[in-house]
Amino acid sequence: MSPIARARQTAPQHVPSQPTGKLTLFEVVLLLEAFGEGQPAEWGTVGWTKSRPDADFIAESFLTRESNIYSAAQIWHGDRLVAEHHRATRP
Numbered sequence: 812m813s814p815i816a817r818a819r820q821t822a823p824q825h826v827p828s829q830p831t832g833k834l835t836l837f838e839v840v841l842l843l844e845a846f847g848e849g850q851p852a853e854w855g856t857v858g859w860t861k862s863r864p865d866a867d868f869i870a871e872s873f874l875t876r877e878s879n880i881y882s883a884a885q886i887w888h889g890d891r892l893v894a895e896h897h898r899a900t901r902p
Contacts, residue, residue: 835889837866841873842883852882867894874898 836859843853870884886894
C-alpha cells in the first residue's frame, strides 16, 4: 500500500491553509512517517510559494534527502490538490 493510501486510512486529513493576503499560493505539505507501531502518519505544511514549479522543487528536495523522514508530498492550490510526489523506494 502506498504511503498516501495508508495515510488516508490512518492520518487526519490535511486541511489546506493559506497565509493572509490576496494571493492564492501553492502550499507544500509533507507526510511524516509514523515512528512507532500504531502511531498514525501526519501531514505538515513546510511552506508556500507563488509558482507551481517552485512547489514541485521544494517537494522533491525534501523527498530526496539522505536522512529522509518524509514518505510523500502534496501540493495544494487554494482548496484543490494539484500534485502528489512519492519518495523513491530505496534498494
